[in-house]
Amino acid sequence: MSFISYLINGISLGSVYAIIALGYTMVYGIAKMLNFAHGDVIMVGGFAVFTIVSTYGLPPALGILVAVVICTVLGIVIERVAYKPLRNAASPLAVLITAIGVSYLLQNVALLIFGANTKSFTSVVSIPPLKLAEGKLMISGETIVTIISGIIVMICLTLFVNKTKAGQAMLAVSEDKGAAQLMGINVNGTIALTFAIGSALAAVAGVLLCSSYPSLTPYTGAMPGIKAFVAAVFGGIGSIPGAMIGGILLGIIEILGKAYISSQMADAIVFAVLIVVLLVKPTGILGKNIQEKV
């Protein structure tokens, strides 16, 4: 019975990773850059909800809405100010280092505003835990909400990318920026839209993550952010279904590793997965193999 409960927790954590990984993979697919600050946008979302719900005592729904708006705006601003000027920089390292700088900046601004103390996050979920098998298997409300939100986000995003014009524009830009521009697609607008969607998803992930693991510090987002990147690579970077599969698998691996191998080594296990994936199949589970041209 404990195995099933670990499995469900793993899927729940994996859903959060999947939502974060979607942001990573979309941005990577379109801007060909690793948005290191993505994890810290999660933290910003968490603090936005925390401030509104715990400090001002307003309803959680409003908190989530405000968090999504703040993170969306933040995502667009980051892209405009820090990444866009470097889009055509000669070295791919330039934008990566800038992204690390942005990540660091967000952490330290949060540190100055909210302090280094751990804030205890009040869960936004008020569903009672589900008891199965005569009380032996208990699934918390947070877990149920996280898994359901994960599924909804994945369905909506798949529909958006495949059925709407803006989604098709995204696919086109990620395929070939130049050709997309020639076809009359607003490339800058599409990239900004991708960052906006990714950041909005990060806000949702932040709320879900903090509801399940209710401690909030300025560094809360960093580790899940990096792990979600691992998930994105695992599933095949640039691929939306890949990010979902990768996220959920990684969540399960982490929780099972914590339970059966060593709780202190959980992070190391996750990173070992990344290294093995990159060595065996660098393109990930669903990634495309791109030949290098001279």
Place this chain on the structure above:
Amino acid sequence: MGKMNSKLKFSKTTKSNMITYLIVAVAFVAVKILLAGGHMSSLMEGLLVPLCIYVMLAVSLNLTVGILGELSLGHAGFMCVGAFAGAFFSKCMKGAMPDGLRFLIAMVIGAAVAGAFGILIGIPVLRLKGDYLAIVTLAFGEIIKNLVNVLYIGRDGEGFHFSMKDSISLHLGEDGEVLINGAQGITGTPHDASFTVGIILILISLFVILNLINSRDGRAIMSIRDNRIAAESVGINITKYKLMAFSISAAIAGVAGVLYAHNLSTLTALPKNFGYNMSIMILVYVVLGGIGNIRGSIISAVILTLLPELLRGLSDYRMLIYAVILIVMMLFNWSPKAIDWKERVREKYFSGWKGRKGAAGQVSEGVLSKGKGGK
């Protein structure tokens, strides 16, 4: 150089390197004079050894980022390996041999172990490129920190005992002693580090790196950075040279770690000292000093360490300042628009300064052409 009869005529790079050594030597003398005159506060005195450590880390990371052209985010991990290897040796051999010799061997061991880890990690990692390489080095750095935190080593009459669980499962005899105590790390490392040793180590690191850059091997490494495919097609062994640069960089970080370990009585692997943040801090030094510019790394490491301490009011904002520096420097130096703007300003106001680009300038500009080759 070349000609035998003109001994005093040095090439441009030799002159540039001499200036770098001279800066370090002058700084050493200046600090010694200040110390002798009692003009240095105890706070500043305490900063001298960390300063040497940061300089070594910055210079060695610059070898990976600037000369090899790959972003490593796990540099603190190599420092961690070196620190623990060196401190472990020192703790084992405490009293068994003269202090100076023991410290020297500890440093050699730290360098060797960190260098070996560099090769071990480099073999899989260096097959990757750009973002992937950065994230995998980050992952390795975290794994090393994680492993050190669950490592227990003890010693008794029968020899060494290892465990990955806790100190009790070492099953030590009555005369046993726990040497590495998991998350509590190593306690009681002898305090051997001094400013003089630090400066000597900096000079040795500089000697190794500057000579490597100006050697045939160094040129091969830079050619890989500038255009990997072209380098490969003229018969340069990519893996060999990448590993060479990566492991030398790791070994120097390892020595810096040994110095770090022997400057504190307790050595623990925390996110603060050996984590991702430390790796980023070193990267900030490299970026501010100029990617590929060794002398710049030294100067920026010194400035960024001393500045927040000198302006005490700013110490809360230290990390924030680092972040802003990182972003602004990158935007200013790498954005095509900013480069155009700088070019225009140079033409307008400094048009007479055509020959003002030294050897260091050429090195950092080489990085710029990296992306062009791949397209």
